[in-house]
Amino acid sequence: MSEEQRKVDQAGVDELYAEAEHWHVNTGGETIHAKRVPGKWRNVKWLGNAVWLIFFLGPYLRWDGRQAVLFDIPERQFHIFSLTVLPQDFWMLSLLLLFFALLLAVSTALIGRVWCGFFCFQTVWTDVYTWIEDRLEGNPQQRRKLEKAPLDARKLRIKLTKHALWLIIAALTGISFAAWFTDAFVLWGQIATLQASTVVWIVIALFTGGTYVLAGYMREQACFWLCPYARIQGVMVDKATALPTYDYRRGEPRGRVKKGESEANRTTGDCIDCNQCVAVCPTGVDIRQGQQEGCITCALCLDACDTVMDKLGRDRGLIRYMSLEELEGKKPVPLWKRGRVWVYTGIMSIALAGVAYGISTISSLELKVLHERQPLFVLQSDGSVQNKYTLKILNKTNFDMDVVISAEGLDDMVLVGADKPVTAHGSKVTATTVFLRVPREELKSDSESVVFHIHNLANEQFSAERQSVFVGPRR
Template sequence: MSAQIPVKDVTPAPAKVETVDLYASREKIYTRAFTGIFRNLRMLGGAALFVLYFGTVWLSWNDRQAVWWNLPERKFYIFGSTYWPQDFVLLSALLIIAAFGLFFITVFAGRVWCGYTCPQSVFTWVFMWAEKITEGDRNQRMKLDKSPMTAQKFLRKLAKHGIWLGVSLITAITFVGYFTPIRELIPDLFTLQAGGWALFWVGFFTVATYGNAGWLREQVCIYMCPYARFQSVMFDQDTLIVSYDPRRGERRGPRRKDTDYKAEGLGDCIDCKMCVQVCPTGIDIRDGLQVECIGCAACIDACDSIMEKMDYPKGLISYTTEHNLSGQKTHLLRPRLAGYALALVAMIGLFVWAIASRSLVELDVLKDRVLYRENQEGRIENVYTLKIMNKAQRQVTYLIEAEGLDGLVYEGRREVTALAGEVLSLPVELSIDPEKLPSSTNEIRFRVQSADDASTQTDAASRFIGPSVR
């Protein structure tokens, strides 16, 4: 009987798998109140934007709302000008200009748009102000949220949400007021006579403003806004960004104001965390450039106030560049910035030219479905319908003519008058001796010109159809 060879299982035990939860619930950010030059600039800029947004809708021009997007009639009034769907190419051009302007300012100064003029940021600061006046400053709000519900807490919360909803409702009514005259919209809303679409959009934008500025806040900037993702592609080492100077600030640590902190190996940063407490996105700028930073400079104001109290030089956190932080020279003029600037200037110039040279009359020519007919005189006759659109803000008399064939006879009204914004439909007949037709299909042009202004004119091509020429 043969002996068995002993077998020992040396297979390593399977490693313990740890499950990592990639989802992290949002931690509420409690911002501290602060003062400073950049806060004042942001307030002035926000006030100017609010006056522009909430004030423009109330301006009048020639017995109508000055800025009014009249969707049912497809007329878009901007002060003394009327724009039609055919002019939407101008809106596209304006959006492209805005995009290139954003690219230019991003290459030059980072996310200053986000920090100072983005509606999400502006309304978030307003909602934070509402929190402060109803629930108190940072520590008071933190304490209030941790405390059990009482009558006082309920009233404070009710007041805060009341202000939020009030601001959201006014914002929504103003927005809808650019599409439905606001002097009619407000009475209709309060008398419950507003149309269904008006009620829907007022409700939609009220909820959107309340949710974005009141609840989502920094989540919109960090996760929902695409600008936070592609901005880093546009940054370079000469872009102005909000940065902490580690060469001056490190090593961090608390100290007494009158101690020789240099001898203890400490930098200027006293690790008070004020820069973190005022940040609307809750980041620590001392960790370096981060995608969450919106460039609002709140941390600069907070840090400068601490430096002033400590009798240290300001600027531990400042608008600077990566080149400057590493001791190198910053280049303000560089190829990419110059390219954006030239493209922006060129597009603005073309846009202004397009507005200035925009014709105030539009002409469309519709040919009758009957190709041609022979009249009693033996002449070949074609029938057309001219659509003449008066884009001017006044009554205009137009002169009409047709050209393109020798011997062409125009039968119809040669002079018409259109009211401001009116679209005329005018039937026209053209006839010609068949012997003068060079081919069965011939190009002709209709021309419409203002009787009192030769520069206001336009033309449109069409076809004159006849029998086959042998």
């Protein structure tokens, strides 16, 4: 390293020490102004944030003349591209929720609170809000100075612009949430003409206010005091979990860089006590004190420390992802020996297989047969026995279809009331009444099995069947 470069780096280190005087653990008494440092993990974090673009843009995707993904609560049906899921198929939703719950457990067991650090909506929205604040008000020192400055035209302009942008994002969040439950383009028309329903206005208001307060003001305090995940994460990690960790064996004893001291004569560890790892932390914790409840494993401290190590010409990785076993110098436990992870993965696989099976076997038509109980049967004047049935036909498609009803199971059985096709209305249950008549001498017992069939006239693939019973006199 040249002498000129060393002077530049020394000036940068002196600046870091000056910044460090402002950083300490915050318990809610003041706003944390986290420093934004570029780096690999900051880029990964932006990619994680970008996943939420699906939340904002998803409702505008069209499919077959309608919104591609629509959770229609009033009609009790979920449209997911060409698939329509009705309440009768909601058992798949339970399996899907189980899958994601265990996915969270597996990811936590492997790499800690990766959800909190890179994907959680509170983290993402707070990151966007603080980015706006950083663009408008400047770096942390400038923001603190602006907070203490008297109100003037400049401060008023900056504050109004910031809060206006915050409110726009918050309002878009509320509108985007509502758009998943009603047609997005119709929703915008109703909002523009002030004709949206009371429920829509309440949803938008709640999400606007909640986003504005949580991301704009509470920030890390929501992670500390409101989030239950922060409380239970301690039992979800173990010694083999890879977490952002300070390598104390390499970093201690800490010591500030002394002017003119060469690396060969240094008596301190690699940590120069610049506090940059604390400065960039969105929750204000000091990773050098070990794992803490406030750490959301966002890895921004890794970028900050690596930047300082680069300035000093030292190896990166003083703070890095590693397990407690690795930190203690032990050999990491192989993944195949971590039984808890495999149990979680096995249950996840079963849940996902159940969802896949449900989707693959979901039929467009579903038939339910209700046997009349009062009376169970009627003796006809010609000696035959008659049973009455109510057929409930569930059409899971979005269009009406004409279905033909038939039955089988007994000799000389006559189906009455199904001479004409029945119109099964789209996404609704259509009920119709039919009768079965069987000569008494054909009945071998007082209860016989019969099967009802329905199929679409235009497309034989749309069909369903349901078994029922035919009841006659005791023999």
